[in-house]
Amino acid sequence: MKWKRTMLPVFSAMLTFVLILNACSNGNGNSSGNGTSSTETNAQPSSANTEMKKELKTEEGAKLVVWETKDQLEFVKEVGKKFEEQYGVPVTVKEVGADKEQSDRLATDGPAGLAADILTLPHDHIGLNAKAGLILPNDYFEEETRTSSTESAVTASTFEGVLYGYPKAVETYALLYNKDLVPSPPTTWEDIIEFSKTFNDPTNNKYTIMWDLGSFYYSYIFYSSLGGYIFGKEDTDTSDIGLNNDGAIKGLTYFKKLKSALPLNSGDITGDVKSQLFQQGKLAFNIDGPWAISSFRDKVNFGVVSLPKFPSGEQSISFSGVKSYCVNAYSKYPNAARLFAHFATSKENQLLDYKMTGIIPANSEAAEDPIIQQDPYISGFYQQFTHSNPMPSIPEFDYVWEPTDGALVSIWNNDADPKTTLDTAVETIKQKLQLKK
Template sequence: MLKRSKWFSLVVSMMLVFALAACNSAGNNGNEGNPAPATNAPANDTAEEGSTDELVPEKGAKLVVWEAQEQQAYMQEIGKAFEEKYGIPVSVEVVAGGDQGARLTTDGPSKTAADVLTLPHDQIGLAVKAGLLLPNEVFEEETRANNVETAIKASSYDNVLYGYPKSVETYAMFYNKDILPEPPKTWDEILSFAETFNDPAQKKYAIMWEFVGYYTYPFIGSYGGYMFGDNNTNADDIGLNKGDVVQGFEFLRKLKSILPMNAGDITYDVKTQLFQEGKLALNIDGPWSVAAFKDKVNLGVAPLPKFPNGNDSITFSGVKSYYVNSYTPYPVAAHLFANFASSKENQLKNYQLTGAIPANIEAGEDPLIKDDPITSGFFQQFANSVPMSSVPGVDLVWEALKATFIALWDDTSLDIKTTLDNMVQTIKDGMSAR
């Protein structure tokens, strides 16, 4: 499969060579019999799109792009703008962000997958190993220059850049300013607030989050635990049951007194509706959900509360990037689109429409970002975050974490240490079997 990825990269490079040859031929001898360099490429491109006027998309190219529901309005605009500029039709299909990697695994080889998709950086290890992604070679230099270093590293695997960074993100604490003019700074404050605010019969709750590893990780990371050693790169060192993690889970169970629900009943849709209705005061969520609340809630965003041990809440951070499917029949057009969609201007457009925080350096300095109190809340939390791992096998960790969090929350008779040790062994066994 890796050979296929290299083969596609070679094809792109060869097409670029032919394109340059066509440009030189047409420019040097004026032979009208030669084809134009690129009838649908712009004569004057922006600096951010650099070498695009030297690329000739494949004849008859048309692209399919996968995008999550919350990004549909944005991506429809980008697709239309790309078609107007390059003459290449773009069809946008709704596929949940967390499902695109799995879909690519099956739909890529069967040639039914999108040409361009978005992946969180922790999913690229498996995709690269399976030969499903083309390296970002044509636009590598400008991509590296234009985006924050963390995003570049997260979009790379084995020091090869594959992605076109789109946004950086972590989650934080949304609060309703009509209920809480100032956000609580500690979990103890939340527990005290819940005593007067909570009314389960009326579906009123102080705080909610989804019981998956991503959102519940602070109960591990803030108590000395970690996913993998060596900055999440060493899969031989699993730290999910190390440090004072047992204490973190003991405190997690204490919160059931203010959130008396089964973990499986706390879904994104449930907490989103309650927060919109003013029945949920605090909602742990990410920048992708800002658009759902901006016109319905007097919204504030703040860092997550400190834990009783005095530590800040340590969250996971991630980088979302566009990637080109190695099975695309239109690799040149697909690379063009990924580069176009990830430009400074389009990252700012994405921020305006959905709240996604740009990875582009200049976009991050734009007043739209720097002067926005909502975005600044995410930036503050980002300082207390750790990047998710992209090592192959991290999917086993996510599955095991979710099952463990739900089990320990729903069944308080389970021994915490034994359950954590069993979880880690299950992860190790799963990795060894691959």
């Protein structure tokens, strides 16, 4: 599933209400919802908490509910059966829309005691839910999770230094190429520009490369790869904005140069147009994500590789997303829920998830397993994931999208000066941040 902009005002308003509710009810933002004290069920996020680690047991009479999206239902049902066989705890799986819907429902159903014990959250929802006291820290299995998961997945599943998620899957976009048109994939952007000189034929709708270039999500690579950044301190310090520094200006200047390989305005490049041309053999390179594999698998002879490098040798750094299981802070069975979240994200079960649904594992051993590395599609996305940055998880990131999208369109369509355009975009972001204060 393509990562979406999820920091919505309605959701934030609901979380504000929950924050007030939690403050009135217990003052610690980590109510277990079952009448027990926080020291019994909600251990502090520290690997030094050895005492709790020795005593963790599933609660007597425990039974769990898991919320999952449609594409993951059969996998979780299978894992639920294995979990019950091993621990004697039955697991019911309920379909709940997309990840945003799970967050929205948790904000209201959690305090009401109606939410699932375990749910899946995209990493950019973890901060909001943690701040509202809706999810428990990944405390008991923290050390194992940090050791077994990729570093980026752990970073993305952490908020204000506390690990909350149990990472299960990662995603980013990469370069899809038509093997019938390009037997050997390019390694640099210059290779693509050179290829376009003989391949492009706009009169016959033949183009070298396409991506949603007016979207900050996809064109982040031109902001980030040469030294630009969003916020300081790993995208947590909003007083330090690096979207108009020398690296970002250099990257967007190069972005502008690529119009010679794609002589269209941003509005002419829709997802449908791009997909159709790639299927018809009229598009050599398509920047897309793993969610597109099913659309092309039986229609195009294609491969997937990391995004091209810049002329000076820098890797293209893409945006990435991480999905994690999280434990509802109001669960009646928090220990059993912790155990299930850990169990479901083991190497064995992430490889099972890959076989059943095609996910890219967050578990580093699973990702390095031959079955993943030999997959002609997933291996390419995973390689790009190692050259990616998780999208910021702080709410202020929502103010970045519109100004950066606008800057991309102005630079590409109107030949605008990158420095002037980026300065304007950053000033707009600062004004939005100031209004928030």
